Every structure is written in C-alpha cells, then in structure tokens.
Amino acid sequence: MTPLIAIPVLVAGYLLGSIPSGYLAGRWLKGIDIRQEGSGSTGATNVLRVVGKGPALAVFVVDVLKGALAVLLAKAVLEPLGQPLSPAGWQIDGWIVLAGLAGLAGHIWPIWLGWKGGKAVATGLGMLLGVSWPVGLACFGIFLAVLTFSRIVSLSSVVAALSLPLLMVGSFGSSGIRPAYLLLAVLTTLLVMWRHRSNIERLWAGTEPRLGSKKPGPGAG
Secondary structure, X not given: OHHHHHHHHHHHHHHHHOOOHHHHHHHHHHOOOHHHOOOOOOOHHHHHHHOOHHHHHHHHHHHHHHHHHHHHHHHHHHHHHOOOOOHHHHHHHHHHHHHHHHHHHHHHOOHHXXXXXXXXXXXXXXXXXXXXXXXXXXHHHHHHHHHHHHOOHHHHHHHHHHHHHHHHHHHHXXXXXXXXXXXXXXXHHHXXXXXXXXXXXXXXXXXXXXOOOOOOOOOOO
C-alpha cells in the first residue's frame, strides 16, 4: 500500500520544487527572463547579481521552503505507517528520501521552464532541514563560514556538500544508522558537485567570480 500512498507525495514534492521563484522574481520585478541574464541560473545567486539583494533573499527563502516542505509533507503522510528502525521504517525512509530528491529535481528541471532551473543549493538545504535539522544547520554554517572568507558562492556550496555525508553519519549517534538518509547525503553531494562542475573548473583555474561580481561567466551561479 505504501507505493500507492507515496507516489502522489513524490509528485507533490516535484511540483513544490519546481515553483520557479527566481524566474518569477526576474519577470515580475524587471520584466526579464533571468535564464537569459548573468549565469543563466534561476537560483538566488543569479537573482542577486541581476535583480538585487532583497529579491535574492526572498528567492533563497522560498527555495529553502520548497525543499523542506517536500520532505515534511512526506514525513507527515508516511512516518505514521512504521517505526524508523524497523524494516517498514526503512522503506518509509526511502520514500521520504525520494520525496526530497523529487523536490531537488523539480528545482533543477522545472516543468514550467523547459526543464532549466537552478543548482538546488538552497532547495537542498531545505531538504536537509526537513530530514535532519541539525545536519541542515551544520551544513549551512559551513557554507556561511567558507563564504565569509572566500566570498565565492560556488566554493562554499561545494565544501558544504562534501561535508554532508560526514555530518549525516555523525547525526545518527546511538540510535543507529538510517541507510536511506546516508544515501540521500551521498546523492546530494554528488548532485551538487555535478551541477557545479563548470564552477569547479573555474575554481581550479582561478577565474571563478566572487560575490558582487557583475560579469559572471555562463553557469557561474
């Protein structure tokens, strides 16, 4: 019965993730298609460069909420069906993870924008906060610390993503490992690294723009 209940939850997670907050900010406030401006991303970093600080903050908050709500909805519907460390609970954990990943997929490949969205850093943070808020906050703290010293958003995102599996393992403690959550951490790390592959090339070459740069290259954020 769980798949019959879970599949609509996955669809809802994808639709939440696909809310095109960055695109709408550009369209409503400046009458532009933000996919044709700056780095071409619909994420908060490109909104900051193209539209401004206030809209970027609003987009960031909405994108975080998208990821968190995708997971919290799945938890509310599915967790009452089994105990976390029972076989049924592991299956439910798996569906919750899939709901979070559906939210990420919606942000990266939104149906409303021809499958071209953002890089899912803020939505990924929201997903982590929904799954395990201590891990989400720790990851965000690492992001802010690196950003403070480097002023490079992509570097901060990559370092925070690389720390995620270790943070997730550390969060289990004596309660036991929840394999689906650990898998989620690993997949999220890989997804962030893949979405930032062009940024990593520029970081290696020393050409990645810092926060406040007015002329980012394609895919910069």
